[in-house]
Amino acid sequence: MCLGLLLTCALFTACQKKEEIKVYRVSKAEPETSVSESPSARGMPPAAATIESGNQMTRGMPPAASSMVAGLPPPPTSQVTGTPPSNWESQPLSSMRQLSYVVKGQNGALADISLVILAGSAGGVLDNVNRWLSQLGQPGITEGQLAKMTRHQQSSLGDVTIVDLEGLPQGADAAKDGRIVAGIAFADNRTFFFKMRGNALLTESQKEPFVRWIGTIRMDAPASAPGPTAAPAANQDNPPIKWDVPGEWKPVAPSSMRYASFAVAGQDGESADISASVFAGNGGGDLENVNRWRAQIALEAIADADLKALIIPVACKDGQIFTVDMNGPKSRILAGWARVAGKSWFFKLIAPTQLADREKAAFVKFLQSVQFHP
């Protein structure tokens, strides 16, 4: 009996061990960094390593995969440009950072500046501000408190919400921490995070240059971006699609992430912004997207359970587009999306309420005319 128990314990322990997550600390000055490791030999068993002829290291790896080892695509190249102040020094970019700078003050004071772009809603303004506050060791705030501490800056990305937060987290170096000035913009189904974090006095002195820098940010349109045609032709990056554009809508040059843009004028200089965008994959969850759009027109987020009631399907020429119609205090968003052949299409109209009311019928007609596979 004891033996049985012993064997069972041993077998169970061995099975559990295979899935056990290990945590350990290693010195940054790892010994192996002294000599570069040949990627071709990395991790091969000796049976392969001992073979002296032929490229055994890439056996079993298809040609394309083999080439990936040596010729990986570089991290996404930045299509964002801006004009930083002359005293900011560029830093190496990471896969997250599209732009990265550091500014140095006196007595070792530092501030780190970055632009990070995330797909989808990325949590909205309040959640992110509370996240930054927690980084500074400060308690979170409410929507009402947030409204009092934000300012707005116009840029090519649209409205940028700017916050200035103070606090020194426990154990932090005051020369390098103590304040965050940050900006958030939502454009083309992406969230742009501008952030400067560092020494409180240095950050204060760099606040206005930081805000001016945000104003200089431009998204460079890629060469293959479609032109402002009413019925865009297929190109290398995007699949073919056809639609009928209402007569009053004027084509506008699309940004790098818009497939096509249109504008229609209303009264008193008002205008409606209509866009069509396409993304690989599912383009974020429906709830995330809807709540991001709601945040853009100052509506509170909804729960998943309430989403279904909000969605109205509209039949287009060769499929179905799911739509939502959301009316905020001042403006209204009509949006539609469809997932076709591994890509997600988004259609959106945002305008002051009266103008959106007027254009709703045209927008629905536009959606009905969409043909994903012409």
Added chain:
Amino acid sequence: MLHRLFDFVSSLKLTIICLSAALVLVLAGTLAQVNFGIHEVQQRYFHSLLIWWPPGVQGLKIPVFPGGHLIGAILLANLIAAHLRRFRWSWEKLGIQLTHAGLIVMLAGGLFTDLFSVESFMRLAPSETKNYSEDSREMELAVIDESDKDLDQVTAIPEARLRKGGTIEHESLPFRIVVRHFYQNSRLQPLEKAPKDAVPAATEGVGSQVVISEIQRATAENDRDLVSAVIEISPIPMGGEVTSPSLGTWLVSDQLGAPQTFSYSGRKWRLVMRPERYYKPYSLTLRTFTHERYAGTEIPKNFASRATLIDPERKENRDVLIYMNHPLRYRGETFFQSGFEKNDAATVLQVVYNPSFVAPYAACVIVAAGLLFQFAFHFAGFLRRRKKAQLQ
């Protein structure tokens, strides 16, 4: 009831069943190597309790045959039970009992070796120093917190855990990792070279430029699977609320050379899929690697690695010579000269940790002693009887 169970466990019938099952298992495992390769067959048929069907598929599976561990364990229990049941102390039986005891030690040692031994490899180029070895057959996702200026904190998630999928939360991580897809063997292709309707593997990092597809498992002895996974880094909801945005999906793969980093909670993190590492409290630096061949041929005559072993804890700092049949044994691990790379660019040492490595030696000695005693006992009896007959 217990008596009947004990009767069955100690019966010869069970021995025959186990040995027959072992025969079938060996045959089936040998045939299965055609489709699965030797390593996979070892894991699936011999280093397992049960053989599941259908193989290599997630979801519902049924056990169809006992695996090597189960057959070995039952055989071991059967042998011990039979030994206990039939044990009668007498000089006459001592040899047989010793032989059976030796077999028990051998079976138990084999089982424990299978369960607890660790084999890995250390590849060293000249002058290179390493304080870890790697298991090239098992991958791990290393999530590395690089915030500290001196030390990296590594959270190593084994391949077996990634394969299970689902959400991974760990106290060392301020976020959770959701395994969106696990690829046992995969092929990566740059997005620009992929078909137009191809979808990037992930939304962030290198994965946003790469298309991934699942391919057949590698079966040749020198091949190995190229393990990949698509994971999502997402915040841990606090009080049911998500307080920060998801950091998107990331492709992690042994094929990726480019590092992938991101910031979270004010800390910098790095994601690496790599062969599972075993760190040691000591290091080895390769000084010279000698590769002698028989004159006029390319046939290896001898290959040897001279390395410096440095162990700050034990104040060791000495040169060691590792060559064929002369391994280095240190702190419970054995370093065998296993191979070398093309043009002698590096030496490859096999590193074996086997807590029950003494078992086969002990078993052989016990069995030999038992057989010798049995032979001597019977031989002495024979001589006595013969002498007695001659006297009569």
